[in-house]
Amino acid sequence: MAPKISLTRYLVEQQRADGTIPSQLRLLLEVVARACKSISLSVNKGALGGVLGTAGSENVQGEVQKKLDIIANDVLIEANEWGGHLAAMASEEMEGIHVIPNRYPQGEFLLLFDPLDGSSNIDVNVSIGTIFSVLRKPEGTGVSEQDFLQAGAKQVAAGYCVYGPQTTLVLTVGAGVAMFTLDREQGSFVLTQENVQIPQDTKEFAINMSNMRHWDAPVRRYIDECLEGTEGVRGKDFNMRWIASMVADVHRILTRGGVFMYPWDKREPEKPGKLRLMYEANPMSWLVEQAGGAASNGRQRILDIPPSKLHERVSVILGSKNEVERLVGYHQATGV
Ligand code: AHM
Ligand code: MG
Numbered sequence: 001m002a003p004k005i006s007l008t009r010y011l012v013e014q015q016r017a018d019g020t021i022p023s024q025l026r027l028l029l030e031v032v033a034r035a036c037k038s039i040s041l042s043v044n045k046g047a048l049g050g051v052l053g054t055a056g057s058e059n060v061q062g063e064v065q066k067k068l069d070i071i072a073n074d075v076l077i078e079a080n081e082w083g084g085h086l087a088a089m090a091s092e093e094m095e096g097i098h099v100i101p102n103r104y105p106q107g108e109f110l111l112l113f114d115p116l117d118g119s120s121n122i123d124v125n126v127s128i129g130t131i132f133s134v135l136r137k138p139e140g141t142g143v144s145e146q147d148f149l150q151a152g153a154k155q156v157a158a159g160y161c162v163y164g165p166q167t168t169l170v171l172t173v174g175a176g177v178a179m180f181t182l183d184r185e186q187g188s189f190v191l192t193q194e195n196v197q198i199p200q201d202t203k204e205f206a207i208n209m210s211n212m213r214h215w216d217a218p219v220r221r222y223i224d225e226c227l228e229g230t231e232g233v234r235g236k237d238f239n240m241r242w243i244a245s246m247v248a249d250v251h252r253i254l255t256r257g258g259v260f261m262y263p264w265d266k267r268e269p270e271k272p273g274k275l276r277l278m279y280e281a282n283p284m285s286w287l288v289e290q291a292g293g294a295a296s297n298g299r300q301r302i303l304d305i306p307p308s309k310l311h312e313r314v315s316v317i318l319g320s321k322n323e324v325e326r327l328v329g330y331h332q333a334t335g336v
Contacts, residue, residue, distance in 0.1 A: 004183075004186075004190045004191075005190065005191040006188045006189065006190060006191070007029075007030065007033055007169065007171075007180050007188065007189040007190075007191070008030060008188070010178060010180070010191050011026045011029060011030065012026070014173060014175065018175065020173050020174055020175055021157075021173055024084075024085040024107050024108060024109060025085070025109060025134065025156060025157060025173070027083055027085050028080070028083070028085040028086065028107075028109055028111065028134060028157070029134075029157060029159075029171065029173075031079050031080055031083055031085070032076070032079075032080070032111070032132055032159075033161075033169055033180075033189055034079060035075050035076045035079035035080070035130075036130050036161035036167070036169060037167075037182060037187070037189075038075050038079070039068075039071070039072045039075050039076075039115070039116070039130060039161070039163070040161070040163050040167040040182060042068065042071055042072075042075075043068065043122075043128065043163040044163075046125065050067075051067050051068050051071060052066075052067065052068075052122060052123050053066065053067055053123065054066055054067070055067045055069065055070050057070075059092065059093050059094075059095075060094070060095040060311060061092070061276075061311060063119075065093065065119075066116070066119045066122050066123075068116050068119070068122050068128075069093055069115060069116045069119055070093065071116075072115035072116040072130060073091050073093040073094065073115040073116075075115075076089070076091070076111075076113055076115055076130070077089060077091075077098060080111060081100060081101065081104060082104045083104075083107070084104060084105035084106070084107050085107035085108075085109055086100055086106070086107045086109050086110065086111055087099070087100060087106050087107055087108065087109065087110055087137040087143040087147075088100060088110055088111075088137075088143045088147070088148075089110070089111045089112070089113070090110070090111075090112045090113075090145075090148055090278070090279070090310055091112070091113050091114070091115055091279070092113070092114040092115065092276060092279055092280075092311075093115055096145065096310075097143070097144070097145050097148065097310070099143055106143070108136060108137055109134055109135065109136060109137060109156070110134070110135040110136070110137050110143075110147060110148055111132060111133075111134055112132065112133045112134075112135070112148065112278050112279040112283075113130060113131060113132040113133070113279055114130065114131040114132075114276070114279045114280050115130055116128055116129075116130065117129050117130065117131050117160070117245055117246055117247040117280065118243070118244060118245025118246065118247055118248060120244060121243070121244060121245050121248075126243065126244075126245065126248070127162055127163065127164035127165075127243060127245055127247070127248035127251075128162075128163050128245050128247065128248070129160050129161055129162040129163055129245060129247030129248065129251075130160060130161045130163075130247075131159075131160040131246070131247055131279060131280055131283050131284065132157075132158065132159055132160065132279070132283060133152075133155050133157075133158045133278065133279055133282050133283040133286075134155060134156050134157040134158065135148065135150050135154055135155060135156065136154070136156055138150075145309075145310055148278065148307075148310060149306070149307045149308065149309070149310075150307070151303060151304055151305060151306050151307070152277075152278075152281070152282030152283075152285055152286060152302060152303035152304075152305070153303040153304060155282060155283065155286050155303075156173065156174070157171070157172065157173045157174075158171075158172055158282070158283035158284075158286045158287055159171035159172065159283065159287065160247050160250070160251075160283065160284070160287075162245075162247050162248055162251045164248060164251075166181050166182070167181070167182035168180065168181050168182070168192075168251065169181075169182070169189050170196075170251065170254065170287060172286060172287050172290040174290070176194070176195045176196070176290055176291075177195070177196040177254065177287055177290045177291045178191060178193065178194050178195075178196070179191075179192050179193040179194075179196060179254075180192060196254050196255075196291045197291055197292050198253060198254060198257050198288065198291045198292050198293040198319065198320055198321070199256070199257035199320055200292070200320055200321045200322050201257070201320055201322050201323070202257040202258045202259060202319065202320040202323055203236055203237065203238050203239055204238065204239045204240070204241060204256075204257065204258035204259070205223070205226055205238055205239075205240055205241075205258065205259050205260075205261070205323075206240070206241050206242050206243075206249045206252075206253070206258060206259065206260040206261065206319075207219075207223065207240075207242065207260075207261040207262070207263075208242055208244070208262070209223075209240070209242070211265050211267075214265035214266045214267050215263055215265055215266075216263065216264060216265070216266075216334075217330075217334050218298060218327065218330035218331045218333070218334050219261060219263045219298075219327070219330075221330050222326065222327050222330055226238040241258070246260070246262070246275060246280060246284065250284050250287070250288070250318070253288070253293070253318070253319045253320070254287065254288070254291055257319065257320045258319050258320060259317065259318070259319035259320055259323040259324060259327070260316070260317075260318050260319050261316065261317050261327075262274050262275050262315070262316045263298065263315045263316070263317065264297075264298075264315040271313050272297070272312075272313050272314050272315055273297070273313045273314045273315035273316060274313060275313065275314060275316050276311055276312065276313055276314070277302070277305060277307055277312045277313065277314040278307055278310060278311075278312065280316075281295070281302050281314045281316050282302065282303065284316075284318060285301075285302040285303050285316075285318055286303060288318045288319060289303065292321065293318065293319050293320060293321055293324065294318065294319075294321045294324035294325060295316070295317070295318035295319075295324065296317050296318070296324055296327070296328050297314050297315040297316065297317065298315055298317055298327065298328060298331040299328075299331055299332075302314065302316065302318070
């Protein structure tokens with residue numbers, strides 16, 4: 001039987017092979033993985049750990065915070081503060097950036113995260129996760145929010161950990177996508193899939209259909225055609241899945257293909273979308289591209305969007321390449 005490859009060994013071997021992982025980045029990724037392990041334990045305890053329900057507060061986006069949103073945020077901050085690998089962190093759950101306190105050495109990387117994605121699924125025991133993105137701090141002294149405002153193409157690492165029937169960590173450092181499953185007896189993440197590839201075509205889409213009347217014409221056209229199945233222009237039947245945790249929907253797509261959409265809609269026309277660019281769309285888009293898929297807001301590659309603020313929102317279409325390209329074509333055809 002082939003030996004089990006732990007996340008540590010995988011990172012060391014990547015570092016040796018092509019030097020894409022400097023040692024500070026390797027430490028950073030190991031610390032993030034350790035934090036995810038700790039979050040996974042809290043998630044698993046559920047009601048027994050007193051972690052369910054709301055915290056009675058709101059985040060900067062005006063969303064009610066769940067207890068686990070705050071627990072996961074605190075775990076990630078505490079785990080990453082002291083190692084000397086980071087200059088600052090940013091999170092969905094914090095309005096401003098968290099600069100590494102003076103008592104610790106400052107590193108050269110910036111970490112962004114959605115500590116607990118799919119918050120509405122926590123109390124109903126459906127898969128949720130942690131999404132993270134790593135950027136290099138631009139040259140210069142000090143660190144500010146401006147340093148974080150880099151396009152997704154500048155990421156040096158990205159990933160997520162999904163807390164489902166299994167706890168799975170999915171990672172890219174720009175050399176493909178690898179998946180690691182948490183071995184609870186050993187207490188470590190073990191490599192379970194390398195070189196993940198998303199099929200170019202699919203018969204499965206993920207979108208919140210209850211928003212249909214608010215969508216723009218291109219998305220409506222695409223979904224209408226999927227729903228027509230064998231009787232329409234697509235000539236095949238489609239299946240629909242919507243978990244309402246981006247992390248779980250994207251995990252399904254990385255595993256067996258599909259297209260995920262959270263498009264702009266007319267309810268709040270001034271908002272470009274629901275999902276956040278810097279700690280949701282960017283890391284997921286890079287993972288999807290690294291696995292041979294595509295990610296767009298309908299008009300532009302997500303990874304090329306220059307962010308103007310930390311909590312910027314974006315319209316998201318990602319997954320199997322041919323379907324994403326079709327959707328982009330429909331946007332071009334209507335000029336929206
Ligand atoms: P969250 O980060 O507060 O959990 O919100 C983001 C989530 C995504 O995971 C998911 O795709 C979407 O919101 C679900 O939205 P909806 O409530 O419309 O189903
Ligand atoms: Mg989220």
